[in-house]
Amino acid sequence: MKIYKISLMVIIMAGILFIGASHPAQNFYKSTVSMIGATNKSSELKDENEKDKNKKESYLICIDPGHQLRGDGNSEPIGPGSPYTKARVSSGTVGISTKKPEYVLNLEASSKLKHILVSKGFKVVMTRENHDVNISNLERAVFANNQKANMVIRIHGDGSDDSSISGASILVPAKSGKFTSGIFDDSKRCADLIKNKMDNKGFEVNGIFERDDLTGFNWSKVPVVLVEMGFMSNYNEDEMMSNPEYQEKMMQCIADGVEEYFKTN
Ligand SMILES: [Zn+2]
Incomplete structure (x- = not known):
């Protein structure tokens, strides 16, 4: 057999x-x-692709659209244990040409940023999704800390008494700041990548500036970048910033910068 x-x-x-x-x-x-x-x-x-997507899904981005319908002049400490205080949340600026309040512009742009980041596979939380809220800068930072966000992007419009001034500015927590030195490196690396993307797409970027006086930075335990999209006090820039395509293009740069940050993390 x-x-x-x-x-x-x-x-x-x-x-x-x-x-x-x-x-x-x-x-x-x-x-x-x-x-x-x-x-x-x-x-x-x-x-x-699946791995890449799964990896991104484990990263949480917190978007903070600056300001709200009504400012709140009550004070809060600018950092943990600090004797110095600032208004809980200021009312922001207004477009010189569009007359649009800054809090409206900020949420328009932030919603676009959220959409792009979600389509890239990131998890996204927002500090506010409507205008009629009262969430202080301290509370926004603590919210992101509690959510254990991997990166916070704060969206603002700038203002100046000089209407000739224009351009975006990127703010990061100060390297030598009493409260912020621990989050400087990661915040700065992400800011550099965002700036590169914006430069490459032809946006006017005035630079990356370290700040140790912002409540929203000083209370943050997680990396954070604030993008001042441009000057609402400049006629031309104010008009451009209200253009949905312009917003989309700038938010794409921010999202691409964030994506590269996590790819190279
Ligand atoms: Zn602002």
């Missing part, structure tokens, strides 16, 4: 070798192998 089995196997194997030597069978074999190869490659690519 055993010998019978072995000789049957030898015959079958010889048959396979013989068939394998003939061209049609070889071609069939080759095309099958290359098909399997292609399937493997595309499923590998799919796995990579």
Whole structure:
């Protein structure tokens, strides 16, 4: 019985070798192998994309659209244990041409940023999604801390008495700040990447500025970048910033910068 089995196997194997030597069978074999190869490659690519997406889904971005319908002049400490205080939340500026309040512009742009980041696969939380709220700068920072956000992006519009001044500014917690030195490196690295993306798309960026006087930075335990999109006190920039395509383009730069930050983290 055993010998019978072995000789049957030898015959079958010889048959396979013989068939394998003939061209049609070889071609069939080759095309099958290359098909399997292609399937493997595309499923590998799919796995990579899936991994990338899963990785991003584990990153949480907190977006803070600056200001709110009504400012709140009650004071709060500018940092944990600090004797210095500031208004809980200021009312922000107003567009010189559009007459749009800053809190409206900030939420318009922030909503676009949220959409782009979510489509990239990030988890996103926002400190506010409507105007009629009262959340102080301290509370916004604590919210992001409690959520364990991996990055906070604060969106603002700038204002100046000099209407000729224009350009975006990127603010980060100060390197030597009493409360902020621990979050400087990561915040700065993300700010650099955002600035690069904005420079490459032709936006006027005045620079990256360290601040140790912002309540929203001083209470933050997680990296944070504040983007002043441009001057609402400049006629031209005010008009541009209200253009949905302009907003979309700038928010894309911020989202691309954030994405690169986590890719290279
Ligand atoms: Zn502002």
